[in-house]
Amino acid sequence: MRFDVLVVGDANPDLVLRGDVRPRFGQEEQLLDAADLVLGGSxxxxxxxCARLGLRTGLLAAVGDDVFGSFVRERLAERGVELLVPDHAQAKEPTGISVILSAPGDRAILTLSGAIPLLRPADVTDELIKDSRHVHVASLFLQPGLQEGLADVFARARANDTGTSLDTNWDPSGRWSGLEEILAVTDVFLPNAAELLAVSKAGNLHEAAAKLVAAGTTVVLKDGARGGRVWWPGGEAAAPGLSVDVVDTTGAGDSFNAGFLAARLGGEALPEAVAWAARAGSLSTRAAGGTAAQPERDELIPSAR
Structure with missing residues (x-):
């Protein structure tokens, strides 16, 4: 096959600002500790x-023909990720960008969507599905056109025995609607705690996970510094994160996703896969941005560390 994993979703630069990042209007000038322009988008x-962990990786995303788009293309090429931009999305909108206000233990994100919402369900063609062992979709609520037909995309993938996973990320509208049909044909759902409660409308995490597992999806929880937890029909397991000197938590959940996918596509069982995920998320926080400190495969295997 062409890809071990085809990732579908957002790609844009992140401008990560660290230090005194709480804005004070009235034209006050504030001095920062650091500013880094890095590759972003879940x-x-x-x-x-995924590419750092040795998977043959494609990224289907809408990226503009501008300076930010060139930055995205260069960073992906450095890691060996093949970028696929649909013809209809070429040069229609500027490349999106996010500004990350990163404070110890928390962050705020300001995003210009730009080209991000231009992806359509039809862009995930049958040919791409057949060329991929697994399809992972991210930042669904930033892409309403893709969301409308994602259930059909995942149903086509399931019919081809191609695995599927979904990380919705946060819903800026606060509605958290339109997911029931999609999750019914999703193999793995990868939320954080707040997202899991919002999607399920349950009172606690265990109730939320049980509800979604009963509907047919494996739930893998990204639980920050505490690590991760996985629920599947008839079982659950948890794994701790690693203790590291945290520089920036941007993208840690996305590195968690990559660790999980690499483990599962490598044949690991769910308890070991969530352990890989928790380690990958922890290690990614060692540098600014989401990609600079992403681990290699050996770092996720306890006997090799």
Whole structure:
């Protein structure tokens, strides 16, 4: 096959600002500790993490023909990720960009969507599905056109025995709607705690996970510094994160995704896969941005560390 994993979703630069990042209006000038322009977008960071872990990785994303688009293309090429931009999305909108205000233990994200919402379900063709062992979709709520037909995309993937996974990320509208049909044909759902509660409308994490597992999907929870947890029909397992000197948590959840996918596509069972994911998420926080400190495969195997 052409790809071990085809990642579908957003790709854009992130401008990560660290230090005194709480804005004070009134034309006050504030001095920062650091500013880094790095590759961002949940899909792009996940794709970069998958490639670092040895997977043949494609990224289907809408990227503009501008300076930010050139930056995205260069970073992906450095890691060996093949970027696929649909013809209809070429040069229609500027490449999206996010500004990350990164404070210890938390962050705020300001995003210009730009070309990001231009992806359509039809862009995930039957040919691409047949050329991929697994399809992972990210940042769904930034892409309403893709969301409308994603259930059909995943149904086509399932009919081809191609695995599927979904990381919705946060819903800026706060509605969290339109997921029931998609999750019914999703093999793996990868939320954080707030997203899992919002999607399920349950009172606690265990109830939320049980509800979604009963509907047919494996739930893999990204639980920050605590690590991760996985629920599947008839079982659950948890794995701790690693203790590291944290520089920036941007994209840690996307590196978590990559660790999980690399483990599963390498034949690991779910408990070991969530352990790989927790380690990958932890290690990715060692540098600014989401991709600079992403681990290699040996770093995720305890006997090799």
């Amino acid at each position: 899909a792009a960071i996940t794709a970069m993490g």
